[in-house]
Amino acid sequence: MLSVVNNDGTTTNGSSLIGETVREGARRMLAAALEAEVNAYIAELTNQRDGTGRRLVVRNGYHQPRKVTTAAGAVEVKAPRVNDKRVDEATGERKRFSSAILPPWCRKSPKISEVLPLLYVHGMSSGDFVPALEQFLGSAAGLSPAAVTRLTQQWQADHTAFMDRDLAEVDYVYVWADGIHLNVRLEEAKACVLVLIGVRADGSKELVALKDGYRESAESWADLMRDCARRGMRAPVLDVGDGALGFWKALAEVFPETREQRCRVHETANVLDSLPKSAQPGAKKAIRDIYNAEDRDHAGAAIKTFAKLYGAKFPKAVKKITEGQEQLLAFFDFPAEHWIHLRTTHPIESTFATVRLRTRVTRGAGSRTAALAMVFKLVESTQQRWRAVNATHLVALVRAGARFERGLPAERPKATAA
Known part of the structure; x- marks a missing residue:
């Protein structure tokens, strides 16, 4: 047995000493x-x-x-x-x-x-x-x-098998879409990862697609969604994304029946960019009142208040709100329990935050397919910890075409006696 003599004359098991060294290296x-x-x-x-x-x-x-x-x-x-x-x-x-x-x-x-x-x-x-x-x-x-x-x-x-799988047996009622710039080995300096995350009829969240694209161009998004449609994907009821024009153009081409919901975080940032810093704190509160309104009617009133307060001095900022009002308030037509999920692309942002903040530009030659596979594996491991949307039983009603007023299922009119 290997032994080590200490300075005080005592002996220590050599294997134990090696183990301590290895543990210290790990620590x-x-x-x-x-x-x-x-x-x-x-x-x-x-x-x-x-x-x-x-x-x-x-x-x-x-x-x-x-x-x-x-x-x-x-x-x-x-x-x-x-x-x-x-x-x-x-x-x-x-x-x-x-x-x-x-x-x-x-x-x-x-x-x-x-x-x-x-x-x-x-x-x-x-x-x-x-x-x-x-x-x-x-x-x-x-x-x-x-x-x-x-x-x-x-x-x-x-990753290749994932992107080739049959989607005919899966029904995604809601879908979040975003282009993530990770600065990893994607060969093209302006390349990004196009991500789709969907909500199944049982309320669970699932990665739908992950593919690289050039910037967030309409053609890159259209190519991804055409591929999903070719593999049998049904048109989602609602798609949530940021203000990237390329995505919305592609969505209208491939799934024209799908409704649009703009991410409130991205839209708020776009509006604030059109305002001087001194006006941004008040405007941010006014925009928050729009999204946190009790229902669509109150949200519409909040938009009118915003236009009245800022329209004279900052028409460009107000235009960003008023022109896209339908896309900003679409979530009000769905169950109130789902509003917190549908107002933002947070499911994608939170998933990629831990990846994005820990990546750097790699100047050496790297494999694009290997990089995408690695990102896919990272998302796949986090997917196991995604929680389902609130009130999962209402997701199937949304797909069935149920109407919701003020966030609640609309009552069907009672049949009149003959």
């Missing part, structure tokens, strides 16, 4: 990854400040130490803490930083299936995976560069 690697993750998050939001010019997102010490189980054993880590004072426009609640590397509920090291895509998106080559994982997970047995390459090839095949 340092995990701590460094958490620090880098938080620094990237704060750097991305450094320009967001309050009315006094103070930053809304800052460091705030560390959480209490906790033990995380790795392949090398349990290691104790102190996760950095972030003070995020921003407010979520969709829910009105404070935003919170959530680590993708070590979520609050996590007590074990991340799965290989989640770590490898994250490393690749960061720009690490397959040859660098083994030493990185050996420190991060405590062991890299069976993870040679060739094995990692085979894994990425399998994930590419999984």
Whole structure:
């Protein structure tokens, strides 16, 4: 048995000492990854400040130490803490930083299936995976560069099969659409990832499609939606997206019967861009009154109030609200329990936030298909934690064509006696 003589003359089991060294390496690697993750998050939001010019997102010490189980054993880590004072426009609640590397509920090291895509998106080559994982997970047995390459090839095949699957048996009642710019290995500098997330008739959320496109052009979106229609996808009842004209043009071409709902977060930002900073706080409250109105009638009254207050000085800002009024208020014609989901593209934004804030431009030659496969695997792993929409039983009624007034099912008129 291997033994090590200490300075005080005592001996220590050599295997135990090696184990401690490996665990210490895993702890340092995990701590460094958490620090880098938080620094990237704060750097991305450094320009967001309050009315006094103070930053809304800052460091705030560390959480209490906790033990995380790795392949090398349990290691104790102190996760950095972030003070995020921003407010979520969709829910009105404070935003919170959530680590993708070590979520609050996590007590074990991340799965290989989640770590490898994250490393690749960061720009690490397959040859660098083994030493990185050996420190991060405590062991890299069976993870040679060739094995990692085979894994990425399998994930590419999984993504290809996903994009070729039959959609005739699936009914997506609501769909969110957005173009995500991740600055990963997509070869073209202006390429982005086009994402569709849908709500099935049972109320569960599911990734519909994920494909790269040039910017968010109408042709790129139309090509994706034509492919979905070719594979049997029914026209959604409502599609939620931002103000990208390319998407709406493609939607009108492929699914003309689908109604449009503009994301309130993006629309609010577009309107505020047309106003001087001094007028933005008041205008933001006025716009919030529109979306948080009791029903469509009250929302229409709030739009008239907004036009009256800002129309004389800022007609361009008012025009953005009044011209797209139907698309801004479409969600009022659906169940009130679904309004919080339909006013914004938050399901996509929240899914990709942890990916977007932790990616950088990779200048080396990278595979476009491999990058898309990695992003697909990251989304696939988070999809397991998506929660269903509120009042799931009402989703089937929406597909059946039920009418809703003030967010409630409209009563059918009673038949008159002959």
